[in-house]
Amino acid sequence: MSNTKALPLLEPAQGEAAAPCCPPLTERPFTAEEAETAARMFKALGDPVRLRLFSAVASHEGGEACVCDISDVGVSQPTVSHHLKKLKEAGLLTSERRGTWVYYRVEPSVLAAMGKLLTTTSAVA
Amino acid sequence: MSNTKALPLLEPAQGEAAAPCCPPLTERPFTAEEAETAARMFKALGDPVRLRLFSAVASHEGGEACVCDISDVGVSQPTVSHHLKKLKEAGLLTSERRGTWVYYRVEPSVLAAMGKLLTTTSAVA
Numbered sequence A, B: 001m002s003n004t005k006a007l008p009l010l011e012p013a014q015g016e017a018a019a020p021c022c023p024p025l026t027e028r029p030f031t032a033e034e035a036e037t038a039a040r041m042f043k044a045l046g047d048p049v050r051l052r053l054f055s056a057v058a059s060h061e062g063g064e065a066c067v068c069d070i071s072d073v074g075v076s077q078p079t080v081s082h083h084l085k086k087l088k089e090a091g092l093l094t095s096e097r098r099g100t101w102v103y104y105r106v107e108p109s110v111l112a113a114m115g116k117l118l119t120t121t122s123a124v125a
Helices: A034-043 A050-058 A077-089 A110-116 B032-044 B048-058 B079-089 B108-117
Strands: A065-067 A093-099 A100-104 B064-066 B093-098 B101-106
Touching: A034 A077, A034 A110, A034 B032, A034 B048, A050 A065, A050 A077, A050 A100, A050 B032, A077 A093, A077 A100, A100 B093, B032 B079, B032 B108, B048 B064, B048 B079, B048 B101, B079 B101
Parallel strands: none
Antiparallel strands: A065 A100, A093 A100, B064 B101, B093 B101
């Protein structure tokens, strides 16, 4: 079974990281395209179970984890796999198969880009 | 023109602002409660139209806007109102009625809290 990457994202080729995107939300109104890209990332974290799984991977030893490492969020292993796949599709995780298991790892550049979106350039006029 | 714009950030939440929450996602696995709170905020930004509206408010002159200020995202005024209300319920915006219009303002402490969630304590091995 080869590793198909379904990448519906528009992004410069090169691996599978989602294109980090967009200026801080407070800087100027987003264009439709920017909103599309950024909303996909936020949406991926907009589910409590998915968010727990994401933080489980992100905080796991070595910065990566397989389904086999994550079992204490109270959902079945197929459900865990499903959510991890969604996170990958959103560009928040990358994956690598090693032997039996697929290992997931946080994509730090995407996290950083999302963090930047939320920067308040505040202290307004 | 008396533009009241003296007060700095941080208004003790009136009504429904969500409590800022949670350690960085990379620090440790989220508890169910933390995930619930944080996912609500992410979900609110997980819709492209809502995200555009949010950035329209966030980047508007003076840091606030009413529905009357936001009309160029291609959705009807009731839809704009609906989305702004959702953002308010998620604690991302606060609102204040002045005369005919309700003015929305970004809740900077919540944005900052979300930004902190996404901090990568990198040091990834």
